[in-house]
Amino acid sequence: MSDLISIKGGRDGLRMRFDDTADWPALLVQLEQQLTQNQAFFNGARLTLELGERSLDEIQLSELLNLLQHHGVVADALSANARAARNAARAVGITARPLPRYADPPPGTPSLAPESEALLLTRTVRSGQVLRHSGHITLIGDLNPGGELIAGGSVIVWGRLRGFVHAGALGNAEAVICALELSPTQLRIADQIATTPPRGSGPHVPEVARIEQHQIVVESWENYKR
CATH class of the missing domain: 3.30.70.260 (ACT domain)
Incomplete structure (x- = not known):
C-alpha cells in the first residue's frame, strides 16, 4: 500500500x-x-x-x-x-x-508487491460469501451468484464464474479475470466496470477479461494467448 x-x-x-x-x-x-x-x-x-x-x-x-x-x-x-x-x-x-514471528529476508532483498502473493482455494464460493485477498486469487471451484471475489491482483476461476469479481481492486489495471465459464453478475478491473451480455445455449469456452483502451473486454483464452 x-x-x-x-x-x-x-x-x-x-x-x-x-x-x-x-x-x-x-x-x-x-x-x-x-x-x-x-x-x-x-x-x-x-x-x-x-x-x-x-x-x-x-x-x-x-x-x-x-x-x-x-x-x-x-x-x-x-x-x-x-x-x-x-x-x-x-x-x-x-x-x-503478541506479534507473530516472521522470518526476516536477507539484507538487500527487494520487497514483494502484494500481487506476488497468491491465494489458492479449492471450494465453492456461495451466495453471501465474500473472499478478499491483497494478491492474486485462484479458485478451483465455482463462484455462485451472490458470491464475491475481491483481489488486489488477478482472479482465476477453474470453474463457473457466476457471481461478482473485482480484480486489481488496489488499482492494478493490468490484472485479468479468467474462468472456464464466464457468466458474472458484474466484473470490475481496477476502476472499470462491466457486465456480460446474455449468452446462447451453445457450449462455454474459457475466457479472459482485461482492460483495453479504458474499458473491459472479454475474449476467448485461445485468442488471448496468441
Whole structure:
C-alpha cells in the first residue's frame, strides 16, 4: 500500500501492518489516503492490525478504529509486542496477542508487491460469501451468484464464474479475470466496470477479461494467448 502501511492476505484473512517507527499523525494521514483511494477493496473488510513494537494508548487506538470504521473496515484483532497496545485493544473488546514471528529476508532483498502473493482455494464460493485477498486469487471451484471475489491482483476461476469479481481492486489495471465459464453478475478491473451480455445455449469456452483502451473486454483464452 505504502512505505508506512502494508496489507497482507492469506487463509486467515487480511493483516494490516504499520511501520512502528513512523510518526503517528503521519500514519493516520497515510491510512486515510489509502482507504479513500482503495475504497472498493476495503469496504466491508475485516482485518488484523499489526503494530510491531509501537506502544499505543487507548486514545490513539480509538483514533485508528474510528478511521477504519468510517471506511467500513472492522478490526477483529490486534497483534503487537508492546503490552500497552495489547491492553488498549482488550479494553475496547478487541482480541490482542503478541506479534507473530516472521522470518526476516536477507539484507538487500527487494520487497514483494502484494500481487506476488497468491491465494489458492479449492471450494465453492456461495451466495453471501465474500473472499478478499491483497494478491492474486485462484479458485478451483465455482463462484455462485451472490458470491464475491475481491483481489488486489488477478482472479482465476477453474470453474463457473457466476457471481461478482473485482480484480486489481488496489488499482492494478493490468490484472485479468479468467474462468472456464464466464457468466458474472458484474466484473470490475481496477476502476472499470462491466457486465456480460446474455449468452446462447451453445457450449462455454474459457475466457479472459482485461482492460483495453479504458474499458473491459472479454475474449476467448485461445485468442488471448496468441
